[in-house]
Amino acid sequence: MGNTEAVNAGNIPEDKWLAVLSNDSSYDGQWYYGVTTTGIFCRPSCKSKPPNRSHVRIFQTASDAESELFRPCKRCKPAERHLPDEEWATHARVYIQTHYREPLTLSHLADALHLSPYHLQRTFKRLTGSTPAAYIQQIRMQEAMKLLASTNLPVTDIAGQVGYANAAHFATRFQGATGLTPTQYRGEKQKP
Structure with missing residues (x-):
């Protein structure tokens, strides 16, 4: 140690x-x-x-x-060896997967990962093909789909559990991502 x-x-x-x-x-x-x-x-x-x-x-x-x-830290570079960008992108994905319920902004994510927002945005998009914001939404939608298919929680509760403070905004985002409202999606997935 x-x-x-x-x-x-x-x-x-x-x-x-x-x-x-x-x-x-x-x-x-x-x-x-x-x-x-x-x-x-x-x-x-x-x-x-x-x-x-x-x-x-x-x-x-x-x-x-x-x-x-x-x-x-990639900002202050405390060691001779620096992490490759691929590893930083992996850490960003893991952080998002762990904290998607929280209000995540690019600035918050950059601070948590000790990167500049510009570097995080550019590197994440180059390596993953999507922006951090798009990836956050993707994770939130995946989690919402799981909850809609496996629980009877109200849509408002699910919206809060996946990081949306406003249920109407969540419903709009969900329909944009899936083509169905949350209620329609639940009906399709919970058919006997």
Whole structure:
């Protein structure tokens, strides 16, 4: 196991936490921080959105972070080795599949993956053939189809469970994707 100083909020020294919040480059090379929810590690000077303190772990070296399966941030490049774009696209797909219920914007997704929105959009589309927004909708529709076919939940509840705050917007998107309203789709799939 690598040399980590902190696992949760109470253990992170205040000076290191303040360095992360202020993107203090004077600490670069002295230690690194990892974010447990994304599995990414950064330099203290990284300009990414500040993480939740309870999700931060401190590592003495980049190797320590990598030995615990944290990936180097593509923004601040804390390690000599950088991930190929294909791996970043895979991480983006996994993140979307895990968080599709949440309000996902390109900016939110880029922050979570430590990429610029421009790079994420361009690279994701080049490698997958669709934009992140189209992929989010695809995952949401797949999950909605499963719920419509296997449950009797109201369409409003299903809309909320797959990430749509507005049931009418969900119904419009669903009909655009399938050619059927959610109710028609359920009727077709639940026929005896």
